[in-house]
Amino acid sequence: MANGVLTAELADFCQSGISVILASRGTAGRPVVGRGLACRIDAEGRVRVIYREPANAAFQRAIATGAPIAVTFTKPYSHRSIQLKAPRAEIVRPAPPDGPAAFSQARAFRDELVAIGYAESLATGYTRFEPHELAALEFLPDRAFVQTPGPSAGSALSP
Amino acid sequence: MTAPSLDVIRNCFEGVVPAVLATCDAEGVPNVSLVSQVHYVDRGRVALSYQFFNKTRRNILATGGATVSVLDPECVTDYRLDLTYEETQSEGALFEIMKAKLAGIASHSGMEGVFQLRGADIFRVLSVEVASGPFAVPPSAPRNLLSAVRRSWDILGEAREFGALLDRTLDCLRDCFSIEHAMILIRDEAAERFYTVASTGYARSGIGSEIALGHGVIGVAAREGVPIRIGHMTSEYSYGAALRDQARDYGLEAADATEIPYPGLPAPESQIALPVVVAGRTTGVLFAESPEPMRFRYDDEDALALVAARLGELMASGLDPVGVEYGERLPACATTQPIRVRHYGADNSVFIDHDYLIKGVAGAIFWKLAGEHALTGRCEFTNRELRLDPALRLPEFAENLEARLVLLQRRLVERACPIRLEKAGRGRLRLRVPSTLILEDIPAAGGKLTA
Numbered sequence: 001m002a003n004g005v006l007t008a009e010l011a012d013f014c015q016s017g018i019s020v021i022l023a024s025r026g027t028a029g030r031p032v033v034g035r036g037l038a039c040r041i042d043a044e045g046r047v048r049v050i051y052r053e054p055a056n057a058a059f060q061r062a063i064a065t066g067a068p069i070a071v072t073f074t075k076p077y078s079h080r081s082i083q084l085k086a087p088r089a090e091i092v093r094p095a096p097p098d099g100p101a102a103f104s105q106a107r108a109f110r111d112e113l114v115a116i117g118y119a120e121s122l123a124t125g126y127t128r129f130e131p132h133e134l135a136a137l138e139f140l141p142d143r144a145f146v147q148t149p150g151p152s153a154g155s156a157l158s159p
Numbered sequence: 160m161t162a163p164s165l166d167v168i169r170n171c172f173e174g175v176v177p178a179v180l181a182t183c184d185a186e187g188v189p190n191v192s193l194v195s196q197v198h199y200v201d202r203g204r205v206a207l208s209y210q211f212f213n214k215t216r217r218n219i220l221a222t223g224g225a226t227v228s229v230l231d232p233e234c235v236t237d238y239r240l241d242l243t244y245e246e247t248q249s250e251g252a253l254f255e256i257m258k259a260k261l262a263g264i265a266s267h268s269g270m271e272g273v274f275q276l277r278g279a280d281i282f283r284v285l286s287v288e289v290a291s292g293p294f295a296v297p298p299s300a301p302r303n304l305l306s307a308v309r310r311s312w313d314i315l316g317e318a319r320e321f322g323a324l325l326d327r328t329l330d331c332l333r334d335c336f337s338i339e340h341a342m343i344l345i346r347d348e349a350a351e352r353f354y355t356v357a358s359t360g361y362a363r364s365g366i367g368s369e370i371a372l373g374h375g376v377i378g379v380a381a382r383e384g385v386p387i388r389i390g391h392m393t394s395e396y397s398y399g400a401a402l403r404d405q406a407r408d409y410g411l412e413a414a415d416a417t418e419i420p421y422p423g424l425p426a427p428e429s430q431i432a433l434p435v436v437v438a439g440r441t442t443g444v445l446f447a448e449s450p451e452p453m454r455f456r457y458d459d460e461d462a463l464a465l466v467a468a469r470l471g472e473l474m475a476s477g478l479d480p481v482g483v484e485y486g487e488r489l490p491a492c493a494t495t496q497p498i499r500v501r502h503y504g505a506d507n508s509v510f511i512d513h514d515y516l517i518k519g520v521a522g523a524i525f526w527k528l529a530g531e532h533a534l535t536g537r538c539e540f541t542n543r544e545l546r547l548d549p550a551l552r553l554p555e556f557a558e559n560l561e562a563r564l565v566l567l568q569r570r571l572v573e574r575a576c577p578i579r580l581e582k583a584g585r586g587r588l589r590l591r592v593p594s595t596l597i598l599e600d601i602p603a604a605g606g607k608l609t610a
Contacts, residue, residue: 021192025188031181031189031225033239054291068188071191079269081192083192085188124295145214149195
């Protein structure tokens with residue numbers, strides 16, 4: 001893709017309805033953690049993460065102060081994981097396609113969790129959101145890493 | 160909302176759902192990954208499993224800071240914990256507890272052989288916050304564990320003999336805790352093994368079967384003196400693996416006539432083993448298992464640890480070993496055929512009419528009683544004379560004499576042997592022999608006595 005970090009296949013993977021987890025740096029250099037719902041990636045390789053604002057207040061504050069971002073995407077069935085990083089991200093207004101993306105990706109993720117044996121109440125609770133809770137951020141990843149558990153976790157991905 | 164104390168959110172630490180761990184490197188670049196295990200250490204600390212020397216690990220060592228998001232899988236509440244690294248333990252009780260649990264998690268998530276514990280990274284918890292949820296109503300508790308402990312406490316206190324105490328413990332597990340499959344094992348000091356002395360819920364009792372110290376869930380709990388718990392079936396801790404390890408450690412001994420099969424479930428999902436401590440030493444293990452995954456949680460472990468503690472306390476209280484009667488009553492018209500008793504000095508194994516009965520210290524005790532009976536016609540013996548008999552070489556920690564007499568009594572009944580052992584009064588035993596004994600002793604070739 002345009003920025004040379006993501007391939008089309010990786011972008012598809014990230015948008016396929018899987019686990020999206022987030023981190024940034026908060027006050028006094030301490031890490032902050034967050035959980036995302038879905039992701040949209042444009043042709044330029046710009047990554048848009050959709051998340052529930054009330055559940056990620058500290059994370060959002062850190063991003064708003066210009067702190068760097070890390071996002072890991074994991075497919076529960078295969079454990080395949082990749083991590084994207086960028087020196088900054090921008091909090092953006094939710095756009096009309098964000099709602100449907102969140103809905104369909106959260107639904108796919110929920111179905112996969114149930115398929116691999118998680119209780120339906122857990123899978124449904126974990127992926128639920130109210131439309132008014134949705135928030136979004138955007139960043140252009142400058143690095144990508146393999147994160148699948150095992151000794152090669154952490155090695156840089158080169159497209 | 161007030162921050163919850165760690166001990167009320169222990170459901171988050173069962174490893175049902177992976178946690179999310181965020182760290183930063185020394186330059187402040189964040190890193191985020193899923194972690195399979197966040198373990199509850201105490202009300203102020205958790206431990207993370209260190210499996211690979213990856214970016215997360217390097218960041219933790221560089222900055223000491225981490226933040227983790229953990230999920231209660233039942234009410235679907237997301238908690239955020241701010242952590243500060245304290246130390247890493249790569250052996251000992253906490254390490255073994257986490258290792259066993261991780262083996263279960265790995266097996267459940269298809270990562271057997273990938274997840275391997277290299278250390279337990281211990282963190283102090285600076286703060287706990289609810290980020291979202293609850294999103295589900297947790298299922299109502301199937302039982303009140305505190306009430307179950309209290310009832311068990313009273314019931315165990317009513318036992319008048321050692322053997323009855325063991326049976327009551329297993330009855331309490333079944334009646335108060337709905338645990339269908341359980342056993343009690345007692346330490347054989349000399350051989351560093353644990354032998355089964357009571358069991359419930361199995362097709363065969365397995366009384367007399369053995370587990371070596373350090374092997375399987377039972378052996379590790381015994382060696383470390385801490386409860387060991389697994390929520391999903393794992394080959395690493397299976398009885399098959401324990402047998403394999405024993406064969407490796409003790410030389411490949413083919414199954415012989417004196418091996419009593421272990422009674423356990425063929426495919427347990429959940430297992431828990433709790434040390435039974437007497438006078439500061441792990442003297443026994445209370446073990447329970449279930450075909451249901453995640454059957455034993457943190458709260459079950461606490462409750463069963465209290466039952467095990469009560470058992471240990473009562474084991475040391477000077478109970479008589481056996482009762483007047485155990486098992487089915489022998490028919491009044493007992494055999495008049497002579498009974499052949501063969502004793503092998505090499506391992507004190509005893510065979511009655513060619514059927515294996517018992518070996519080790521229990522075998523030596525039986526041989527002494529049978530010998531005295533054949534020689535003098537005596538039927539009654541005191542616990543004290545057994546305790547003091549130099550030929551029996553009883554271990555210094557003589558509290559195990561009661562357990563060995565229970566073992567012997569139960570094997571006699573199980574083997575449908577015409578000879579019975581029963582209580583004859585306070586501190587006295589009676590050997591009931593319905594006909595003549597023909598004794599045959601095969602002395603040990605090298606004079607080596609094994610317990």
